[in-house]
Amino acid sequence: MENIFMTKIEKTMQHIRSKIENHHLMMGARLPSVRMLAKTLGYSVSTVIESYDRLVAEKVIESRQGAGYFVSGTQTAFPQHELTRLVDREIDPLWISRQSLIAQPQVLKPGCGWLPGHWMPELSIRKALRKVSKQHTDLLVNYANPWGHQPLRHWIARRIEQKGIYIQPDQVLLTESGTQAIDLICRLFLQAGDSVLVDDPYYFNFQSLLKVHRVNIVAVPYTENGPDIEQFEQIVQLHQPKLYITNAGIHNPTGATLSTHTAYQILKVAEQANLTIVEDDIFADFEFVPAPRYLDLNGFTNVIQMGSFSKTVSASIRCGYIAAHPRLIDGLINLKIATNFGCGLLNAGIIYTVLSDSSFRKHLEGLKLHLADHMSKAIRQLEKLDITPWVIPKGGIFLWCQLPKHIDAAELSKICLKYNVILAPGNAFSQSNNASHFLRFNVAQCHDQRIYEVLEKAMQELSDEA
Amino acid sequence: MENIFMTKIEKTMQHIRSKIENHHLMMGARLPSVRMLAKTLGYSVSTVIESYDRLVAEKVIESRQGAGYFVSGTQTAFPQHELTRLVDREIDPLWISRQSLIAQPQVLKPGCGWLPGHWMPELSIRKALRKVSKQHTDLLVNYANPWGHQPLRHWIARRIEQKGIYIQPDQVLLTESGTQAIDLICRLFLQAGDSVLVDDPYYFNFQSLLKVHRVNIVAVPYTENGPDIEQFEQIVQLHQPKLYITNAGIHNPTGATLSTHTAYQILKVAEQANLTIVEDDIFADFEFVPAPRYLDLNGFTNVIQMGSFSKTVSASIRCGYIAAHPRLIDGLINLKIATNFGCGLLNAGIIYTVLSDSSFRKHLEGLKLHLADHMSKAIRQLEKLDITPWVIPKGGIFLWCQLPKHIDAAELSKICLKYNVILAPGNAFSQSNNASHFLRFNVAQCHDQRIYEVLEKAMQELSDEA
Structure with missing residues (x-):
């Protein structure tokens, strides 16, 4: 060679x-x-x-x-155990995550939750790495203070402040990831056996996380405008949940957005029941017109906002954040030190450099238009197969689609996996398991024509069986 | 300007x-x-x-x-709430961590657990950042597979293999930090109320972490050769702990090392009681001659090894690992996805690049000699103040020192903090609180003559009071 x-x-x-x-x-x-x-x-x-x-x-x-x-020791090639397919494993929330994470390059992933690599701001990141390589020693080798990298926290605080919310930068805490942010909040609020409220359907990894906390998961049906208000009130009275965990802005998996009216009604119930709402703002950068946040109405009285940069900057450069009432910060920091010790500075420093790069903002504008284009194309392609969106999203990457009545999403997913297409079957998102005829599509991963061919073939196989 | x-x-x-x-x-x-x-x-x-x-x-x-x-919004300078001193807070394990993490540059930190920034391989890191900035898009923007960055895992597996231990790379799992590695292990093994065995004294953040897990902490006295064998056996019989968490190689805080004889006796007890030993190999790079590991004797039957690169590569580039028996890996991965989602690739990629750089090995050799030199200087300086090491360590950064009988370490620490010197008082490390006349010193942070001046002054103040 x-x-x-x-x-x-x-x-x-x-x-x-x-x-x-x-x-x-x-x-x-x-x-x-x-x-x-x-x-x-x-x-x-x-x-x-x-x-x-x-x-x-x-x-x-x-x-x-x-x-x-x-x-040195044994130089034999290492067997590829780690890439063993999990075909026969039950389709649970972790199934989709693991499938998507171990997928080989030739596998198509319309069910996965992130953008293809070449849609990410690769050049800004390369530039940021070179810039950071010349910065102060502290950034390269030392722990951050327990809150994390200061300029990034100030940046996040200003973004919230621009919505008219009063916030001090020491109300913002950096974490190693968005998921770790929710985990820390759960550790602060929950004991085993407590009830936690989620949407139905909801982001499947919330379920995996809540199971680790051994809590009782209760779910409220999600409508086109947010959670069903009446049922929300009933569930809160019945189960007295400690937290309500939901998405801010664009809802995962449905792509629906909260209306101001619903937000207000939900907040009234939450305030009265002393229920804390955790809103995951991870899809903020995908919105054309920002949907209302619970935070916008309530400030930090009953709301904690968290998020990360994994969807629009990089999933490889792990960094999340929590913005919360000052009374919660001390406890969250103690938990963070106990379970993860100090924050690193490097990842946050790179993310901050990318965010501050004016070319990144231009990249985002282009990305949103690109997504909107892929959204309408995916809708058209899927409708040809009689797979119809439950709602037309105002932005973002997700399409929550209904299959023909006789097609079971989990069965379809198993067949498609054999043809190297990873789907996200509805019940992985549903606490009540009433989404067996739904699939979540990520329009950014739906470009390849083979996806529709495989879908058609697999649906045909299932129809023939029936 | x-x-x-x-x-x-x-x-x-x-x-x-x-x-x-x-x-x-x-x-x-x-x-x-x-x-x-x-x-x-x-x-x-x-x-x-x-x-x-x-x-x-x-x-x-x-x-x-x-x-x-x-x-934009308010442009007022942000108040420095976040730097508020915690002087009046009780001296508990989290106190030292937080003090050290928020310390301003002018503060001296002989009690902190890491090297000064300028002792770290800064040039190798800058070089690695430039190198990584030219690498494949995946490394910059994508999630790793659930095990984490493959070359780094192979590197870790080979290091273990060189000790004669049979290991497959998919027995190595990367985490966001060493502390997160232990946290995941605790999540896999423990339920609230279980007993966990630690050393007395032990690394104080183990206590903070175990408190989060709401377990019963039991401690075995640590001798110059490892845990007291007789007491270890009694405690195991009495409390039936699920895990024994300890340091591999150089013990924190004492600087003592395990003897092969003790390791063998402890393992016999552990095997019989089906007790899993978690050894934290974080100080491996500081040893001149490697002390025995439980892993060396037992393989992965009853031992899990974990570690990180925060002591000798960078604390800012967060990355830890777990090496464990294959039967444990699947559960650990599920927990990692649930609580932190995917692994990043970037940090591991940078760490791997530094480790593979031949200049890093030369740096390590120099570092060890430099440390040995600082160790003997610190011993001499402290002995002048009648502060005497409990054992002379064979390597590493820590000196576990006894104060004169009439001096309480917590009192001394409070006075020294007023003079901008952060100490690590003994009882923060002691489950039985019998180390009130001990301090842990980090010899790499003991160079500044003002430390000894402040110590002398503070000890004088305490003597005058008595």
Whole structure:
């Protein structure tokens, strides 16, 4: 595998690696001496020393003082256990997450919850990495103060402030992810056996998280305008939930948005019952016109807002946040230190650099238009297959679609997985399991024509069986 | 604040910022039009547009379509609530963590648990950031598979394999931090009310973490060679703990190391009682000669090893790992997805790049010698004050020291904090609270002569009071 662009050091490393791969050098074997290899390859001694040093760092070879260099432990290729398909596993919320996370590149993922990599602001991130590589030592090696990277917290506080909400930056706490933000809130509020209110349908990972907390999950039907007000009131009276966890803005999985009227009615019930609403603002950047937030009406009296940057900046650069009433912050910080110790600065520093880059704002504008375009295309394609959206979303990535009556979404998902298409079947999102004829589509992942071909074929198979 | 190195764009941004700070432009005020400002400053229109765009991205100003640019919300300086000192708070485990994490640069931290920033491999990290900025899009924007960044997991597996332990890379799971690794293990093994065994003294954040899990903490006295074997056996019989959480290699806070003999005796008890030992290998890189690990003797039958790179690579680039028996991995992954969703790739990618850099290994060798030098200097300085080490550590950063009988470590710590020196008083590490005459010193943070001056002064004050 000669490459003319390789440096001499890389060529030397490649030379040794291939000798090991071809079993010319077995495990534990002594490598040629530096001098001898330099002579053989016609390179300088220092080139070979540096190559050996790098291979030692990579743990491919070992150096033994006075004895030379030796091939390290077992060099056999590692079996790909980790990529074992979970085909036969029950389709539960974790099934979709794990399927989507382990999917090989050739697999199509219309059911997954994030954008394709090439839709992300890759150039802004590369720029930010180079910029950060020149910044202060603290950012690179030290813990943040317990609240986290200050400029990013100020940025988040200002975004909230622009909605007319009074907020101090020390009401904002950075976390390692949006999910960790909710986990910390749960740890602060909940004990095993408490009741927690969610929407039906709702984001399936809320269920996985709440199960870890061993709480009683109760669900309120979600309408086109937010939760069903009457049922919300009844459930609150009956179960006295400690938290109501929901999405801010664009609802996952339905794509519906809260109306101001509903928000107001729900808040009245919540205030009276001393119920705290946790709104996950993770889809904020996808809105053309922002839908009302509970926070906009209530401030931080009964509302905690949290979010992350994984949908529009990067899922690889983990960083989330909590914005809450000052009385809650101290307890959240203690929990964060106890369960995760200090905040890092680097991820937040990179995210902040991307957010402050004017080209990122332009990227977002383009992204929203691009999404709207894919949304209408996906609707048209799905309708041809008699798969119809429950509501036409005002923005975002999700389409919550109803299947023909005789098609079960879980069955369909199992068949499609065999054809390398990962769907998100409705009941994974439904506490009452009444969404067996629904699928959630991510329009950003629906471009490939093969998805519709596989869907059609799988639906045909199911119809034939029936 | 004119600066000749500023670009025209930066100068324009500075011009607007200072107008806002000096209240020449009030909140909500309209900014000069682009054309007018370009004329005033003698710059091009495109320079001013780019400056305004960046200020919009920073949320200092807002753009309103067709109306121009306006000063954003409140621009008042944010009060420094977040830096409020916790002087009067009770000295509990979280006290030290929070004090150390919020300390201003002028504060001396001989009690804190990490190296000073300039001891860290800053250049390798800057190099790694530049290298990573050129790598594949996936690394920058996507989730990892649920196990985390593959090359780093393979690197960790090989390090374990070199000790003669059989391990597959899919037995290694990356986490957001070492603390998160233990938290996930606790979530897998423990229910509220279970017993967990720790050392006395032990790393104080284990206590904070275990309190979150609402478990019963029982402690075994730590000797110079590891836990007291006889008492270990009695406690295991009496309390039937589910986990024993300890440090691998260099013990925190004592700096003592486990003997092979003790390890073997402890393992026999653990195997018989079906007790799982969690060993935190965070200080591995500080050892000259590796002390025995429980893992070396037992493999993964009754042992879980975890660790992170925060001590020797960076505390800012959060990344930890768990290495465990295959039967535990699936449950740990489900918990990780539920409570933190996907792993990021970026942090692990940067850490891996640093670890693979041959200059990092050289840095580590230098670091260890540097530490040994600081260790002997600190011992000499402390002994002059009649503060004596309980054991002379074979490596690492910690010295566990006994104070003169009449000096209470918590009292001393409170006085020293007034003089801007943060100590780590013994009882924060002791489950039985029998370490009131002990302090933990971090020799890497003990270089400044003022520490010994403050200690002497504070000890004098306490002696005078008595």
